Amino acid sequence: MQPLNLLLLTMLLAAVAYVLGSARSRTLAMPLGGVRHLKSLPGYYGVRAAIWCGVPALVILGLWAAFEGKMIQSIVVGTLPDTMIPDTAGEASLLMSKIGNVANGSLPPGFVEEPVAKAAELLQVLQVQSKIYMTGLVLAVALLAGFVGWVRIRPLLNAREQVEAILRWFFFACAGVAVLTTVGIVFSVVFETIRFFEQVPFFEFFFGTSWSPQLALRTDQVGSEGAFGMIPLFTGTLLISFIAMLIAAPVGLLSAIYLSEYANKRVRSTVKPLLEMLAGIPTVVYGFFAALTVAPFISDLASAIGVEASSQSALAAGLVMGIMIIPFVSSLSDDVINAVPQTLRDGSLALGATQSETMKKVIFPAALPGIMGGLLLAVSRAIGETMIVVMAAGLAANLTANPLETVTTVTVQIVTLLVGDQEFDSAKTLAAFALGAMLFISTLLLNVIALKIVRKYREQYD
Amino acid sequence: MSTVSSTITNKMQAPDDKAMPVTEDKVMPVTEAKPEQTVLEEGVTVGTPFADDPKFKLRDVEVFYGETQAIKNISLDVARNEVIAFIGPSGCGKSTFLRCLNRMNDSIDSCRIKGSLLLDGQNIYDSKRDVVELRARVGMVFQKPNPFPKSIYDNVAYGPRIHGLANRKSDLDDIVENSLRKAGLWNEVKDRLDAMATGMSGGQQQRLCIARAIAVSPEVVLMDEPCSALDPIATARIEELITEMSESYTIVIVTHSMQQAARVSNRTAYFHMGHLVEVNDTSKVFTTPEHELTESYITGRFG
Numbered sequence: 001m002q003p004l005n006l007l008l009l010t011m012l013l014a015a016v017a018y019v020l021g022s023a024r025s026r027t028l029a030m031p032l033g034g035v036r037h038l039k040s041l042p043g044y045y046g047v048r049a050a051i052w053c054g055v056p057a058l059v060i061l062g063l064w065a066a067f068e069g070k071m072i073q074s075i076v077v078g079t080l081p082d083t084m085i086p087d088t089a090g091e092a093s094l095l096m097s098k099i100g101n102v103a104n105g106s107l108p109p110g111f112v113e114e115p116v117a118k119a120a121e122l123l124q125v126l127q128v129q130s131k132i133y134m135t136g137l138v139l140a141v142a143l144l145a146g147f148v149g150w151v152r153i154r155p156l157l158n159a160r161e162q163v164e165a166i167l168r169w170f171f172f173a174c175a176g177v178a179v180l181t182t183v184g185i186v187f188s189v190v191f192e193t194i195r196f197f198e199q200v201p202f203f204e205f206f207f208g209t210s211w212s213p214q215l216a217l218r219t220d221q222v223g224s225e226g227a228f229g230m231i232p233l234f235t236g237t238l239l240i241s242f243i244a245m246l247i248a249a250p251v252g253l254l255s256a257i258y259l260s261e262y263a264n265k266r267v268r269s270t271v272k273p274l275l276e277m278l279a280g281i282p283t284v285v286y287g288f289f290a291a292l293t294v295a296p297f298i299s300d301l302a303s304a305i306g307v308e309a310s311s312q313s314a315l316a317a318g319l320v321m322g323i324m325i326i327p328f329v330s331s332l333s334d335d336v337i338n339a340v341p342q343t344l345r346d347g348s349l350a351l352g353a354t355q356s357e358t359m360k361k362v363i364f365p366a367a368l369p370g371i372m373g374g375l376l377l378a379v380s381r382a383i384g385e386t387m388i389v390v391m392a393a394g395l396a397a398n399l400t401a402n403p404l405e406t407v408t409t410v411t412v413q414i415v416t417l418l419v420g421d422q423e424f425d426s427a428k429t430l431a432a433f434a435l436g437a438m439l440f441i442s443t444l445l446l447n448v449i450a451l452k453i454v455r456k457y458r459e460q461y462d
Numbered sequence: 463m464s465t466v467s468s469t470i471t472n473k474m475q476a477p478d479d480k481a482m483p484v485t486e487d488k489v490m491p492v493t494e495a496k497p498e499q500t501v502l503e504e505g506v507t508v509g510t511p512f513a514d515d516p517k518f519k520l521r522d523v524e525v526f527y528g529e530t531q532a533i534k535n536i537s538l539d540v541a542r543n544e545v546i547a548f549i550g551p552s553g554c555g556k557s558t559f560l561r562c563l564n565r566m567n568d569s570i571d572s573c574r575i576k577g578s579l580l581l582d583g584q585n586i587y588d589s590k591r592d593v594v595e596l597r598a599r600v601g602m603v604f605q606k607p608n609p610f611p612k613s614i615y616d617n618v619a620y621g622p623r624i625h626g627l628a629n630r631k632s633d634l635d636d637i638v639e640n641s642l643r644k645a646g647l648w649n650e651v652k653d654r655l656d657a658m659a660t661g662m663s664g665g666q667q668q669r670l671c672i673a674r675a676i677a678v679s680p681e682v683v684l685m686d687e688p689c690s691a692l693d694p695i696a697t698a699r700i701e702e703l704i705t706e707m708s709e710s711y712t713i714v715i716v717t718h719s720m721q722q723a724a725r726v727s728n729r730t731a732y733f734h735m736g737h738l739v740e741v742n743d744t745s746k747v748f749t750t751p752e753h754e755l756t757e758s759y760i761t762g763r764f765g
Binding site for chain 1: 564566569571593594595596597598601602604606608609610611612620621624625671674675678
């Protein structure tokens with residue numbers, strides 16, 4: 001039986017165990033005078049029986065599916081003559097895919113060496129056997145354990161406590177998945193970054209002012225030496241993020257103030273969703289809006305007033321990115337401003353302050369830490385944004401502070417380094433991981449600072 | 463619950479009852495049979511609701527929240543430099559009425575106010591009326607202490623600053639000191655004027671709010687259950703303060719504590735379900751109330 005079908009069957013058995021388990025507990029409760037004489041509710045006995053039936057069987061199924069391939073492979077390779085035993089991991093996987101192809105019929109047995117053809121036959125047999133054993137074992141365990149669990153239901157058995165304990169572990173495992181994934185990402189980035197620094201000096205990466213990640217195929221090639229200075233990329237990132245925040249911070253903040261303090265209910269209920277719709281537009285759409293509409297407009301405008309501007313510019317990308325993060329800033333600020341207690345507003349108004357005085361002198365200062373936190377989160381969003389920059393700001397790594405020139409950002413370079421066919425041990429590819437690590441560290445720092453500020457703000461009214 | 467309030471409840475449910483004619487027939491004679499129904503007629507207040515040369519002259523005031531009428535045709539005078547207490551069961555409209563006196567209901571969209579409300583003969587709700595000036599003259603202290611998350615000094619200086627009351631820093635210092643002294647807080651905070659106001663105890667915070675309110679030299683101070691969030695000692699301190707303040711300010715205080723009303727006020731107004739039932743000298747209200755609803759309330763039969 002296929003593992004997926006087996007999985008479904010086991011779950012069905014567990015469901016049956018649930019029904020039988022709760023039925024048995026009811027039956028046991030009858031002579032005692034009802035369900036209230038049981039230690040736990042019938043449902044808990046049912047869940048307990050289902051766990052007994054399902055969990056061990058599923059664990060066996062999972063382990064079998066995980067190790068089946070390796071076991072069969074080592075048995076199959078063991079039958080080959082010594083001369084054909086592969087030396088490296090690469091050869092081994094080539095050989096196994098050859099055997100696999102023969103076994104599933106996509107490669108005729110006559111085309112390959114005899115031992116390989118024999119190994120393929122063996123593989124086929126083993127795979128069939130493995131399926132049969134797996135099915136048998138899993139079903140046997142499910143039925144047996146389910147039966148034991150069912151038999152052991154007693155009125156004094158505290159099924160609830162056991163079920164709750166197991167559930168706690170289950171929840172723990174779910175939380176663990178998220179944490180482990182993060183740890184996994186961090187480690188994969190860290191190891192590749194270490195490999196990068198084996199090839200490119202530390203100093204050059206952090207302080208180099210030129211970025212041109214080409215590697216020579218021949219030593220006499222023109223422009224052969226690659227340059228891996230991250231300074232132009234980070235200045236490009238900062239420039240674009242700065243322009244974006246220049247747009248998003250005031251517009252987002254002031255619209256939040258308008259919506260939370262001035263707008264009446266009807267305006268608020270219309271404008272707020274409209275504003276938040278900006279957040280729902282895919283970044284690709286923003287990207288071509290920037291590339292096809294805003295960038296040419298800026299370039300035309302600049303030439304009209306006699307300033308040199310390239311057709312792709314940091315300004316175009318920054319402006320559009322700023323519009324993109326307006327809803328981010330405005331909805332965070334709106335929440336923070338609304339969190340300022342109404343009593344403070346009343347207190348200020350009762351002293352004869354106008355609405356804007358109340359806003360400027362009481363609400364805004366009280367909300368400021370939270371707003372700062374929101375702005376920092378928006379900055380980390382801007383730093384991580386890629387698509388708009390690819391389309392509107394270009395790819396050339398210029399070290400410049402002129403917003404009308406083409407610049408590029410860290411994320412864009414990571415994309416260009418990893419797109420297409422790449423070898424995974426050249427400095428060029430590994431540079432992407434080093435950049436990723438730097439980006440990760442800087443946004444992490446920003447988030448930590450932002451969270452610290454937001455937390456401090458929370459304690460303020462107590 | 464008394465028979466009176468249950469009668470009123472029956473009356474309010476009448477629209478529902480109309481769906482079932484049988485019930486209506488049963489209820490209606492009962493409602494008509496009760497003589498108390500007639501005494502809660504709109505605009506009728508027993509006792510002495512009016513004064514000569516009043517600070518506030520309030521006539522035929524009605525307040526609506528959307529379709530609901532919260533205040534039903536109330537007429538009342540608040541005399542100069544008196545302390546008048548508003549008492550009554552929860553939801554009887556006393557806070558709503560209080561908030562009309564400095565237009566704090568303006569910020570509630572659904573709130574509509576009818577009638578004539580005059581402060582020193584001038585209409586509070588005149589469309590040309592400057593609400594900033596009104597609120598500078600009629601200060602307010604709220605139920606829960608609400609100091610701004612600023613320093614103690616900045617809290618008291620807030621009002622004088624927005625109204626431009628001080629030309630020099632030293633003037634402002636004087637105003638802050640005087641206000642804190644009047645609120646009986648100066649000796650406790652004079653060494654830490656730069657400390658955050660939110661770090662003070664609840665009683666101190668409430669006295670700070672009073673200092674903040676009197677820093678703009680109002681003529682009237684409205685107090686909306688100013689002691690309900692405080693312990694008995696802090697309450698006693700505030701009550702002392704109210705007595706001291708009554709020399710220079712007109713004070714309107716809403717309270718749920720009848721002992722408090724008895725201790726601090728000259729006159730007491732009893733509200734019931736949006737009606738102003740009785741206004742009399744405090745001693746009279748608490749010893750020989752004229753209206754039986756007032757008597758029921760002060761003897762603890764409901765509320």
